[in-house]
Amino acid sequence: MELLTNGIGLTAVVFLPIISALVLTAIPKSQELLIKGFALVSSIVTFVLSVLLLPQFDFSNADKLQLGNKITWIKSINANYEIGIDGISLPLLILSTFITVLAIIYSIEHLPEPKSPKGFLALILVLETGMNGTFVALDLILFFVFFEIVLLPMYFMIGIWGDKTVRSVAGFKNQIETRLYASIKFFVFTLFGSAFMLLGFLGLYYRGNKTFSIPELIELGTSGAFTGTFATLVFAVLFLGFAVKVPMWPLHTWLPDAHTAAPTVGSVLLAAILLKLGSYGFIRIAIPILPEQAKAWAPAIAILSAIGIIYGSLACLAQTDLKRLIAFSSVGHMGFVMLGIASLTPIGINAAIIGMVAHGVITGLLFFLSGSMAHTYHTRDMGRLGGNMKLLPKTGALLGFTAMASLGLPGLAGFWGEFMALLGAFNPLDGLNVTIFRSSMVAGAIGTVLTAGYLLWMLQRVNLGEPSEEWNEMELHDADGYELAAWIPLVILTILIGVFPKLIFGATNDAVVSLLTKAFGG
């Protein structure tokens, strides 16, 4: 087990998927079973490896970066292969490997058109490398590389396996194929943000003794090395880069399109992990390196989050497309996460992390369900759906459960993120404008009512009532074994985290407290 502790374990977790993806491309196309089996096994091995890291992880020192390593990478710019995890990244890393396994299980029998399992599974594995890498990277350049790696597979997933219907888009004269529009929008939007982010990284590099190492930069930042206009500008560009990914209002418009167009597994991974990269960036990079700037920007972030919560919920009320509704709900839920982060208190940031995990689990499941339903009914229009509980009882029951979890029902995972974020926002860090935060908190609380409103309305339109006659003729298949195998673990996880939040808090609390103590003093 010593192998796991000196960085090799983490490296394996990060790079095993992409190596598997390469091997996958070497397997001939005709060996479909082998392709699927290999992808599944490699994702499971990655997951098991990440779980094996747990006993090696010293929970009593969860605030220290552990199991890492530092190897010279590009000497000329002093960029190192520096990795490690602490209590903040651990839950997210395991979530990422876990969700990938489920995504591959689901894909075994439910590949979107055009089938081609080889390319699709390889892309999922490449995506996993990007996600895992982002969570373990402790070097800005390394972080950036992984952050960008994620874009490509998702771009191809949406662009090739996405929704082929043609729709008109505001601002364009001609009608556009949804997947084309969405994939390009997704790519360009995120790239736009990360280009600025790279500028910020470079700025930190030149002001910060030519180092890209995040721990070293944190030391510098907390000792007051970055000040004045420079720091403001750097925080602004970092904010832009991360906020697009989160996404925060008003940088969110790529999200509904991408989610609507993406294949089921794509939406799941997008919602479950990709959105977390942005908020993780705030916690890992932006706040500890530039604490004073974070403090100055916090009210603005809080206001934007509050707008996002209300706005997302209102937009949900106007949707007729099931997947689009869930996508907009992500805007609202990530608003809670960002509200927690903006409070800059241990409670708020813990809330943000558990909110991220919970959102990953719950919204991931919602997208699984809605994707499967869209596949079965060949429509996502909620006006035509209805009586789903009768037609597909298993899927319907799970949809009901997940909607309840999503609206923040206490006892299920979603509750802690919402409640604790509001708790944190009520008493933000000393020196922040209490009025703004309390108003945001009240807006968030109203948001929970609206959230309940649109989710229940969605349930009423989709799940309840008598089924429409058009489905009488059709042969509808309820969830099969593969789907249930992918969904049930998420249900269990939702309940587990809901009943016993220590699963997350136990890892994150020390790390968050020490991070904030370092940044803002005791």
Next chain:
Amino acid sequence: MEIFEIVTYFILLGLISTAIRVVTTSNVIHAAISLVFTLALTAILFLILSSEFVALVLVLVYIGAVIVLFLFGIMITRAPLGKNAELDNDKNKKLGAAIAGSIFLLFSYILINGFDGEVTIASGSSTELLGEILLTRFIFPFELVSFVLLAALIGGITLARKDEALIDKDQV
């Protein structure tokens, strides 16, 4: 003025006139032959400047091999032998002349202003010394260049080889 200089000026005149012919003649063969003369004059210039080994290489490689290659090229691509009015792109002529002229003026200006000096022609052979330097100090680039040549050899063969598939396509 020494005899060398007078000869040099003649050579320079010849260089320019043959070079002009290379780029203006409407007969492909003439162009190639003119290039031979240009190169030969260059070789003589090199001899005057006591770089006899380079001059020799120039004659061997260029006039001996490259020009032959060109003639083969002209032959294989079935370029019309004799006068051919379509050899030049008339639309480009004026603009090309203007650009080439301005580059010439620019270079001349820089060269005349920048380099002012005399050359004393050394007597005796420098070939031995050249060989020594080439095989000691510059041995690595020298070997490298041989690889480049090898690569070019293989590349040339690969490119020029008639592909089975392509032959079929051609005949269809």
Next chain:
Amino acid sequence: MIVQPVLVVAAALFSLGIYGILVRRNAVMVLLSIELILNAVNINFIMFDAMLADTLMQGQIFTIFIITIAAAEVGIGLAIVLMLFRNRQTANINEFDLMKW
């Protein structure tokens, strides 16, 4: 011997080469013009070598390298022209506008 006239003639050869590249239609002729340019460079190198009386004779050595590379270049270049000719039945470079939008 004064250097300027030789250098100016080399510049003239260079410019003529460029003129040739810009104006000629036949691909082989374009390659021919490139040789002219290389030759101009060679002359300069030898001239500078003589002028500076370099003990390492770098000017001559470079000229040798250039000649070698030029030979390789002609080989590859003609092979490409041959290939193009085989596919298009012409060596007229105006016909080759695959890079066009």
Next chain:
Amino acid sequence: MVNFNLILFAESEAVYTDGGVLAEFSWLLVVLPFFAALLITFFGKYLPMKGAEVALLTIGSIFIYSVLLMYLHITQGIANEFFVNVGSIGQFDIEFGWVVDGLSIMMYFVVGTVALLVFIYATNYMQGEIRYTFFFTSLTLFAGSMLVLVSSPTLIQILIGWELVGVCSYLLIGHYWEKKDNSSAAMKAFITNKIADVGLMIGIIILALNTGTLRISEILYQATHDYDGITNVAFTAGILLFIGAMGKSAQFPLHVWLPDAMAGPTPVSALMHAATMVTAGVYLLARMFPFYQSIASEALDIVMLFGVITLLTAGLIAVVQDDLKKVLAYSTVSQLGYMVAAIGSGAYTAALFHLWTHAFFKALLFLGAGSVIHAVHSNSMLEMGGLRKVMPKTFSTFIIGTVALAGLPPFAGFFSKDEILASFNHEGETTFFFIAVLGAFITAFYMTRAVSLTFLGEYRGHGHPHESDSMMTTPLIVLAVFAAGSGWVNIPGVYTGFTDWVTTRKTPIIEYHPESFDLFALGLGLTAGLIGIALGYYLYQLQGSAETGDSKIKVEPIWTVLENKYYIDDFYFKFIIDPIKINLAKAVDVINTNVIDRFINGFGQIASFLGAIIYNNIDQNGIDKFLNISSSGTDSFGGKVKLLQTGRTQQYLMLFLGGVVTISLLILFII
């Protein structure tokens, strides 16, 4: 950290024990139902009784456990609490746990008893209905959620139980979700509650942040010892918690969901909307009572005001209802108003006592109504009548429930309602006292009306109704016993066991306990009840229920005499009964449906309207359009520039060299 438990132990005057093993294992009460719900979900369909036996077994064990606890409590007095840490966040410990003290044991007993009887009843009532197994899953889940709520020693667990109860209510109200009305009613209940929950949530947040703990006992300790942190926010927090309570306990103006919730099957109404779920608000106020009493007494005044408004308005609405279940629903709202008002007046025991008695007799009434509805297949009282003869058991138990509700001695409602009235009188709340008396009158009146229309007179419906199965009547009889006798546990001056039960808590309760009956309040309350019954009986029975000619003839002489000789009836009708029955009650009904309801509906409509506007104009045509224009602009510019790309290398080279020359010239001669 100071160990508050020890301090409380040393201080409290009440004598109590830790409850031993029985208390320690009380977590079984909470966990068992969830486990059972899982079992029913996955294996219920394959069992002979479709999962009902698992539910019955579970709730039966809970009942037995609660009886044991009750026995132990009566003999020893238990007050203890247990905590399980489920996570720490910042300086907060998030803890679950279970409380075993007088208040929670009383609630365990109520939940256990009523739930057991309702479950037995439901096995028969729901026979052959759609989703029978799922019904029992939800019902078991509900019992579990309610126990989570009443057993909670921390505010966070209260919130969890609170919302779980709401969800179960959603599932059960919407049981027949094929009809849109039903699922809408379920939604309405959930969302109305959710609005109130926002208040509760913010209240909890404020309390937690100002005390640094989520443990109720520590918060109460700080409150009773005038800690600065909590004292500063006492009023705000008190009001916010009360807003939460208003939702669950259906207080005006958030009571609108409860009548609609009658869309659910009748056992659900009996269990949730009469005995357990709706008392959650009262329970919360009672649990936090020391806090209100010591530092948030201004908030208590507001609590009382709302309680009184509720008890009056809801009672008036009940008078005009034709739907039997709705009469009972409004009656429930009205009775909850009594409890809340009692808490508001500082009468802790009286409120809980009324909760206790009301749970039994209102469950009885609902189950009786269910029995009737089961028989005649209609909810409307206009299609009933004369059922006294065909359903004797139902009738007699229903009558017991009615008189208990109307407050006639020696039935349960008499004692509890009297204690509330006495407390009002003692506190000097004269106006509220008389309103409460008026409420008692109205209660008696509408219940008499309901009984008359349902059981008396002639049958007006279709088919041939018959008495229900013994599985349904047995619970009725058991509940009737409770409705008759549950009031005897707290007779002032005779036996005040109940007061001792519910005041045995870690935080001492200081309140006024009457030593004997307050004869003034007793007399007035009793009179009001009697008048109500008499008037109701007179109008609906003696006067005849209008459409039945027989009864008209029967009462003709008296009617004529009254009309012709005294014209008192006219006067009553014109100036008292009509204004009350038609104008005032209708007005309240109209306000209820047209103003409050419309406001909530309007809120939803405005929200979705706003959503549409924002989505279409700002999102799609604003932000998105801006982005799209920028990309289409790039596209068209590129379309023009691409014409430069002719693919002719010579042209490229020419451009390139032209550029080189230009730049060189610039460098040489200009810069």
